[in-house]
Amino acid sequence: xxxxxxxxxxxxxxxxxxxxxxxxxxxxxxxxxxxxxxxxxxxxxxxxxxxxxxxxxxxxxxxxxxxxxxxxxxxxxxxxxxxxxxxxxxxxxxxxxxxxxxxxxxxxxxxxxxxxxxxxxxxxxxxxxxxxxxxxxxxxxxxxxxxxxxxxxxxxxxxxxxxxxxxxxxxxxxxxxxxxxxxxxxxxxxxxxxxxxxxxxxxxxxxxxxxxxxxxxxxxxxxxxxxxxxxxxxxxxxxxxxxxxxxxxxxxxxxxxxxxxxxxxxxxxxxxxxxxxxxxxxxxxxxxxxxxxxxxxxxxxxxxxxxxxxxxxxxxxxxxxxxxxxxxxxxxxxxxxxxxxxxxxxxxxxxxxxxxxxxxxxxxxxxxxxxxxxxxxxxxxxxxxxxxxxxxxxxxxxxxxxxxxxxxxxxxxxxxx
Amino acid sequence: xxxxxxxxxxxxxxxxxxxxxxxxxxxxxxxxxxxxxxxxxxxxxxxxxxxxxxxxxxxxxxxxxxxxxxxxxxxxxxxxxxxxxxxxxxxxxxxxxxxxxxxxxxxxxxxxxxxxxxxxxxxxxxxxxxxxxxxxxxxxxxxxxxxxxxxxxxxxxxxxxxxxxxxxxxxxxxxxxxxxxxxxxxxxxxxxxxxxxxxxxxxxxxxxxxxxxxxxxxxxxxxxxxxxxxxxxxxx
Numbered sequence: 288x289x290x291x292x293x294x295x296x297x298x299x300x301x302x303x304x305x306x307x308x309x310x311x312x313x314x315x316x317x318x319x320x321x322x323x324x325x326x327x328x329x330x331x332x333x334x335x336x337x338x339x340x341x342x343x344x345x346x347x348x349x350x351x352x353x354x355x356x357x358x359x360x361x362x363x364x365x366x367x368x369x370x371x372x373x374x375x376x377x378x379x380x381x382x383x384x385x386x387x388x389x390x391x392x393x394x395x396x397x398x399x400x401x402x403x404x405x406x407x408x409x410x411x412x413x414x415x416x417x418x419x420x421x422x423x424x425x426x427x428x429x430x431x432x433x434x435x436x437x438x439x440x441x442x443x444x445x446x447x448x449x450x451x452x453x454x455x456x457x458x459x460x461x462x463x464x465x466x467x468x469x470x471x472x473x474x475x476x477x478x479x480x481x482x483x484x485x486x487x488x489x490x491x492x493x494x495x496x497x498x499x500x501x502x503x504x505x506x507x508x509x510x511x512x513x514x515x516x517x518x519x520x521x522x523x524x525x526x527x528x529x530x531x532x533x534x535x536x537x538x539x540x541x542x543x544x545x546x547x548x549x550x551x552x553x554x555x556x557x558x559x560x561x562x563x564x565x566x567x568x569x570x571x572x573x574x575x576x577x578x579x580x581x582x583x584x585x586x587x588x589x590x591x592x593x594x595x596x597x598x599x600x601x602x603x604x605x606x607x608x609x610x611x612x613x614x615x616x617x618x619x620x621x622x623x624x625x626x627x628x629x630x631x632x633x634x635x636x637x638x639x640x641x642x643x644x645x646x647x648x649x650x651x652x653x654x655x656x657x658x659x660x661x662x663x664x665x666x667x668x669x670x671x672x673x674x675x676x677x678x679x680x681x682x683x684x685x686x687x688x689x690x691x692x693x694x695x696x697x698x699x700x701x702x703x704x
Numbered sequence: 705x706x707x708x709x710x711x712x713x714x715x716x717x718x719x720x721x722x723x724x725x726x727x728x729x730x731x732x733x734x735x736x737x738x739x740x741x742x743x744x745x746x747x748x749x750x751x752x753x754x755x756x757x758x759x760x761x762x763x764x765x766x767x768x769x770x771x772x773x774x775x776x777x778x779x780x781x782x783x784x785x786x787x788x789x790x791x792x793x794x795x796x797x798x799x800x801x802x803x804x805x806x807x808x809x810x811x812x813x814x815x816x817x818x819x820x821x822x823x824x825x826x827x828x829x830x831x832x833x834x835x836x837x838x839x840x841x842x843x844x845x846x847x848x849x850x851x852x853x854x855x856x857x858x859x860x861x862x863x864x865x866x867x868x869x870x871x872x873x874x875x876x877x878x879x880x881x882x883x884x885x886x887x888x889x890x891x892x893x894x895x896x897x898x899x900x901x902x903x904x905x906x907x908x909x910x911x912x913x914x915x916x917x918x919x920x921x922x923x924x925x926x927x928x929x930x931x932x933x934x935x936x937x938x939x940x
Contacts, residue, residue, distance in 0.1 A: 327874060327875065328873075328874060328875035328876060328877070331875045331876065333884060333885075335885065336884060336885055336891060337891070340891050340917070341918075341919065342919050345919075371731055371732075372731065523759040523760050523820070524847060524848045524849065525848055525849050526760060526761055526762070526847065526848075526849025528760075537820065539820050544823055545823065627919065628919060628922055629919065631922065631923065631924045634773075635730060635731065636730075636735075636827075637731050637733065638733060638763075638816055638825070638827065640762070647762065647818075649762065649763065649816070651763065651765065651814070651816065653767060655772050655773045655774075655923065656773070656923045656924070657775060657921045657922060657923045658919070658921065658922050658923075659919070659921055661772060662765075662767050662768075664763065664765040664814075666762060666763040666816070670852065670853075670856075671849050671852070671853075673852070674849060674851060674852035675849075703875060704875075
């Protein structure tokens with residue numbers, strides 16, 4: 288008998304299916320995984336330490352860069368924690384805008400997830416389809432905030448500005464002919480809300496397209512069904528949240544159970560899986576996209592008929608209007624104080640969680656009464672999911688590792704922080 | 705919601721009377737302070753007790769209280785006084801600075817729990833007894849997810865966890881020295897890394913940049929009242 292021993296395989300950090308910079312040390316017995324040891328931290332930027340050296344508002348932009356595919360949801364978690372400690376609440380219109388953009392972000396996130404997950408498992412087309420829709424939503428991001436990805440749109444006390452009345456149009460260039468331009472600008476004649484509404488009408492059909500490609504696809508099912516099964520008890524022990532928890536059959540969604548923003552006024556359902564395998568999590572996320580679409584529609588309807596302020600009026604915290612600053616001494620002082628020093632939070636601590644597309648995202652802020660956080664801890668869902676990697680992959684084949692990384696929806700910006 | 709929290713609070717005070725040092729509800733969140741020797745016992749109770757029912761551990765993090773409540777920019781009582789710079793630096797990057805004097809317990813481990821069954825949350829705060837060599841009992845046995853969160857607290861704060869199965873560094877580089885989130889660790893770090901053309905390898909050198917503060921830390925005393933206070937009052 289030849290002597291057979293386990294060998295160690297290094298997966299990543301530059302592997303295309305590693306979703307960024309995951310380095311996995313896999314102990315293999317033939318093609319079966321005995322132990323997986325993820326090495327993370329290759330993207331560690333010390334966000335929390337950096338936040339300690341800056342006034343509160345300057346860290347909002349850092350939140351975008353945590354989970355860089357669901358930017359505004361990260362901001363929401365941070366901003367809500369600040370608002371909780373300041374004891375203020377954003378105007379209702381701002382809260383509806385936030386709710387709408389949270390859901391737009393959820394669709395953005397899930398689209399990237401299905402695209403990358405499909406690509407990893409072998410469904411090339413999904414990636415192209417998903418990016419087609421992402422393009423529209425990123426244009427919405429750009430229209431309201433000026434940036435396609437790192438928006439920095441939410442502020443404690445509201446959102447940076449109201450939704451613009453026009454949607455930016457494509458312009459003729461040497462790359463686009465007149466026919467291209469009129470095709471690209473077809474839906475962009477009206478306001479941003481018109482464009483979003485048009486998107487919500489188109490989107491269910493797109494999801495149907497994805498499902499036609501994948502849901503009953505033999506290869507897709509062979510790769511996903513019964514891979515990475517998590518029982519409900521283990522899911523709780525392993526700290527899984529979001530779709531990872533719902534895939535295991537636990538009906539838990541912070542938007543319903545501990546509602547924030549306007550979720551308690553909106554009508555939507557929580558999809559729940561039964562088997563806790565990768566395929567169920569796929570189905571859960573697909574349904575979540577449809578539900579997000581429903582929520583966006585309701586928000587658009589409300590926002591159309593209810594104009595109003597989008598920023599809290601206490602200018603000790605929020606910037607006064609620029610035109611006021613020209614003539615009003617008080618406004619000028621407020622602006623100066625906010626720009627040079629920021630605002631102080633009362634002494635104390637708070638934890639605020641939101642239902643992020645990936646799970647529970649929370650910010651824990653300790654304040655000693657200063658204008659900078661004493662300690663900011665970001666609870667990233669991906670971190671807990673990543674730590675379950677060893678248990679999920681044990682006993683699976685090497686090729687299933689890719690499926691499991693995909694089904695966990697890992698983004699290293701938030702895991703490494 | 706707050707009624708349910710009050711019930712939980714009095715339930716915990718009754719059943720864990722000698723182990724819980726304090727239980728406070730603030731901003732709609734319940735915080736209990738537990739002596740480090742009782743942490744695992746209290747955590748197990750919180751998980752298994754029906755009224756508590758905390759099936760899930762959400763987060764574990766370290767906090768370093770070395771410079772808590774100290775501002776870099778003091779102003780006198782009147783609105784017209786000049787700012788005074790402190791003689792120490794916050795992150796130890798300035799060589800002339802004096803060592804920050806600190807008495808009391810420096811490191812705390814803060815745990816957040818969530819009950820899905822009862823839909824409530826709790827925060828457990830536990831201070832490490834030794835400032836030089838902070839030790840805490842690991843919660844890995846109670847909730848498996850604590851494993852990585854505790855590795856992170858060890859890596860960033862140097863808090864050791866008793867009975868942890870695999871206490872390695874997690875976020876910092878291989879061979880990293882120091883615990884970067886401690887308040888006496890400079891924001892700019894201690895070493896620069898670059899590729900050296902002559903030696904044909906990556907080398908480490910002492911940092912070449914200077915630490916600078918763009919916006920000083922300010923604490924405005926006027927807002928001692930917690931109820932609905934708003935920033936910047938009384939400084940115009």
